[in-house]
Amino acid sequence: AQKITQTQPGMFVQEKEAVTLDCTYDTSDPSYGLFWYKQPSSGEMIFLIYQGSYDQQNATEGRYSLNFQKARKSANLVISASQLGDSAMYFCAMREGGTGGFKTIFGAGTRLFVKA
Amino acid sequence: KAGVTQTPRYLIKTRGQQVTLSCSPISGHRSVSWYQQTPGQGLQFLFEYFSETQRNKGNFPGRFSGRQFSNSRSEMNVSTLELGDSALYLCASSLGGGLTENIQYFGAGTRLSVL
Numbered sequence: 274a275q276k277i278t279q280t281q282p283g284m285f286v287q288e289k290e291a292v293t294l295d296c297t298y299d300t301s302d303p304s305y306g307l308f309w310y311k312q313p314s315s316g317e318m319i320f321l322i323y324q325g326s327y328d329q330q331n332a333t334e335g336r337y338s339l340n341f342q343k344a345r346k347s348a349n350l351v352i353s354a355s356q357l358g359d360s361a362m363y364f365c366a367m368r369e370g371g372t373g374g375f376k377t378i379f380g381a382g383t384r385l386f387v388k389a
Numbered sequence: 390k391a392g393v394t395q396t397p398r399y400l401i402k403t404r405g406q407q408v409t410l411s412c413s414p415i416s417g418h419r420s421v422s423w424y425q426q427t428p429g430q431g432l433q434f435l436f437e438y439f440s441e442t443q444r445n446k447g448n449f450p451g452r453f454s455g456r457q458f459s460n461s462r463s464e465m466n467v468s469t470l471e472l473g474d475s476a477l478y479l480c481a482s483s484l485g486g487g488l489t490e491n492i493q494y495f496g497a498g499t500r501l502s503v504l
Contacts, residue, residue, distance in 0.1 A: 276438055306491065318495035364432065368491055376445050377422070377493060379432040 296365030393496035414482030
């Protein structure tokens with residue numbers, strides 16, 4: 274069964290510093306996608322970054338990068354130069370491949386607090 | 390390009406009533422998925438529609454149903470509301486093809502309160 278684990282319920286980081294949010298996953302499917310989303314207090318889920326299981330390089334999107342360690346089944350999100358606006362819930366998610374549609378499974382989330 | 394639009398944003402109902410939520414996907418997206426988010430259960434998958442057909446379903450009772458129209462807009466219906474149905478309901482759209490094309494973009498959600 275699919276499983277996503279985010280072990281950090283809450284994290285604090287000083288403004289302008291980097292922070293790593295942990296995510297481990299469990300799947301037996303060789304083809305899958307990993308996603309990170311940000312959810313501010315307004316409720317909307319904002320897509321941040323995507324990593325495919327066959328991608329050789331770690332994904333990067335601006336200040337976001339995904340530290341993908343396939344053998345360890347981990348997909349940690351690194352946010353560089355934290356900003357006050359980064360304070361939010363962050364969700365790791367996984368979707369398995371296939372010809373049909375597969376549901377995306379989300380982790381429990383990590384709440385990030387950025388301190389001034 | 391407009392994002393995913395969910396209406397209404399807030400809704401208050403009483404037990405036993407039914408409710409219909411609407412979702413308009415990003416133009417060109419053919420897949421629409423629905424999720425329920427509660428503090429206790431987190432984000433749970435309800436169902437996914439692609440080209441007017443339900444192609445996957447989560448573990449929710451039959452009171453939860455949905456449909457998708459030819460223009461990819463989707464509606465979700467909950468009948469005989471229970472207190473536990475109070476939640477944020479999120480809709481997400483994607484192109485619906487391979488993994489990369491299944492990057493889901495979410496709407497702002499509908500916050501349902503059942504009294």
